[in-house]
Amino acid sequence: MNLLFLESLVYVANLGSLAEAARAQGLTATAVSQRLKALEGLTGTALIARSGKTVALTEAGQRILPHARQVLDEQRRLLQALDQQSLCGRVELGVISTGMTGLLPSVLCKLGAKESPGKDLEVKLHPGTSAQLYNRMLQDELDAIVISAAPFALPKTLISDQLHQEPLCLIGAAGQITASDQQPKPEQLHDLIRQAPFIRYDRNAWGGRLVERYLRVHQIQVKEFCELDALEAIAVLVNSGLGLALVPDWPQPWIQGLKLDKVILPDTEYARQILLLRKRSSRKETAISYLAGLFKEAARNLLVSKASV
Known part of the structure; x- marks a missing residue:
């Protein structure tokens, strides 16, 4: 089956006119009509019905229309796959x-x-x-x-x-970490992590392994509350005052409505x-x-x- 026949059928279905379909394809109305007649000959059934200057698909034409579009779409993708320089x-x-x-x-x-x-x-x-x-x-x-x-x-x-x-940062509910205007020292942050319930970034996650390595290198024993692989969920739990967490400082936007203390850790090797x-x-x-x-x-x-x- 010639795919150009299917192309003309789709144009006629979209535009409702042989003349408009011909203009869109750079053809004459006679050429489009001949394509449709050839397609009807191949399928053995009427695919369009004329009413004055307008045309509409018959019930059979409507049934094959989605398949015609799918075939033409696959043809387009096939040609794009052959073009190494294509941005399509x-x-x-x-x-x-x-x-x-x-x-x-x-x-x-x-x-x-x-x-x-x-x-x-x-x-x-x-x-x-x-x-x-x-x-x-x-x-x-x-x-x-x-x-x-x-x-x-x-x-x-x-x-x-x-x-x-994304450097690691310690997050807590508002006022839980930065009670004053002074930036806490690393030793103070480590003490806070040891004392508060700890919401752990999943150790099976690749980013979570950075957190685990930081805790191990700095010899920080935590009071684990739970372990999650979803950073957004960790931030929500921390916002509820359930504990502290070490997480990557991922790009904005964070979840709206969170009121968190956030302190960036100076050790860039754990970013x-x-x-x-x-x-x-x-x-x-x-x-x-x-x-x-x-x-x-x-x-x-x-x-x-x-x-x-």
């Missing part, structure tokens, strides 16, 4: 939860702008933890991922772009590194590199906004 097509992008609310909105706004070279790029988002997204990318389920740095050396088959880093990873041999390298540039720009703007506060 679909990218399967995995992003950790704090990246979804922090860097991602700015990236998607720039991507969708009318003047953007990637405005026709379709991005399918997949949430998950760093470990989950990393494994899915290795299994070719995802084209690129925004995650925290892995606690092991990455294989050379991957390309890594560092976006930004959570946020990376964009993709396979070196990806057939979507052009599109992914473009996305990486948008993420880097969003990260730079984040640093500028923090510096101006």
